[in-house]
Amino acid sequence: MSKAALRRRWLPAAVIATAAAVLIAMAVPRVVAGILLIPGDPILRRVLERKPVSAAELERLAESRRAALNWHARGRTGTDLGLALLLRAERMRIVVADRDLVPARAALAAALAQAPASPHGWLRLAILERLATGDPAAVARLVEMSMLTGPAEREILFPRLELALAVWGEGTDTFRALVRPQLEWGWR
Numbered sequence: 001m002s003k004a005a006l007r008r009r010w011l012p013a014a015v016i017a018t019a020a021a022v023l024i025a026m027a028v029p030r031v032v033a034g035i036l037l038i039p040g041d042p043i044l045r046r047v048l049e050r051k052p053v054s055a056a057e058l059e060r061l062a063e064s065r066r067a068a069l070n071w072h073a074r075g076r077t078g079t080d081l082g083l084a085l086l087l088r089a090e091r092m093r094i095v096v097a098d099r100d101l102v103p104a105r106a107a108l109a110a111a112l113a114q115a116p117a118s119p120h121g122w123l124r125l126a127i128l129e130r131l132a133t134g135d136p137a138a139v140a141r142l143v144e145m146s147m148l149t150g151p152a153e154r155e156i157l158f159p160r161l162e163l164a165l166a167v168w169g170e171g172t173d174t175f176r177a178l179v180r181p182q183l184e185w186g187w188r
Contacts (some may be wrong), residue, residue, distance in 0.1 A: 033072035040064030044080055047087065048155060058088045075115020082108035083124050090131070097132040104128055119150025123160050130163065136170035139163060144171070147178040161186050 040061040046053050047061070065081035068074075085104035089095055105128055112121045126142035129135065143164050146156070153160075164171070164179045171179070 029072040033068040033074070033077070036068040036071065037064055037077065040080075040084075044083075047083065053087075055088065055091060058084050058091075062088065073110075073114055075111045075118050075121065078107050078111025078114065079118055079121040079124055082111060082121070082128070086124060086128055086131075095131065101128060101132045105132070117149045119146045119153045119160075120156060122146035122149060123156050123163070126163055127159075130166075136167040140167040140171040140175050143167065144175045144178060147182060151178070151182070157182065157186055 040063075043053055043057045043061040046057075053061075062081055062084040065077050065084060068077050069081065082104050085107055086101075089100045089104060092100060095101065105125075108121055108125045108128065112118060112125065115121065122142050122145040126139050126146060129142055130139045143160060146160055147164075150156070161179070161182055164175075164182070168176070168179070
């Protein structure tokens with residue numbers, strides 16, 4: 001067999017092997033991040049079901065999200081980190097906004113920069129804003145973004161309505177128009 005024929009025979013195999021190696025290299029960060037999320041997943045599930053979790057479990061949730069973000073930055077992972085940090089801050093007897101809420105705000109802002117269409121992220125930022133500043137107009141804008149990005153998110157319907165009704169007077173006409181169907185849906 002000639003060298004040219006041998007090259008023609010091995011060239012497709014070399015291209016396929018190279019493509020496979022590239023795809024595997026691209027998948028490794030996602031796989032590692034997925035594995036690192038596993039210890040915090042049962043805790044997150046309990047948090048979302050509004051079941052009690054300990055401070056140590058919240059820390060484990062936050063650490064699993066931080067570790068995963070080091071491998072593969074995803075908006076949802078960042079919002080989960082922000083939620084864990086926010087819940088941890090809410091448990092403190094005295095919350096100093098400039099110290100205790102900054103990590104949660106940074107995590108949520110980074111997550112929303114990666115996934116701006118995250119209704120969970122906007123709602124969590126609204127909760128944080130209410131805790132940090134108590135500015136009802138700012139909270140209303142953030143709740144509005146949550147409703148715009150995910151109007152049919154069942155798991156955040158009631159927390160979102162609770163916040164929306166708390167800042168109803170500061171909301172715009174657009175805000176109120178978005179809240180009314182949510183109220184009807186919640187009533188049903």
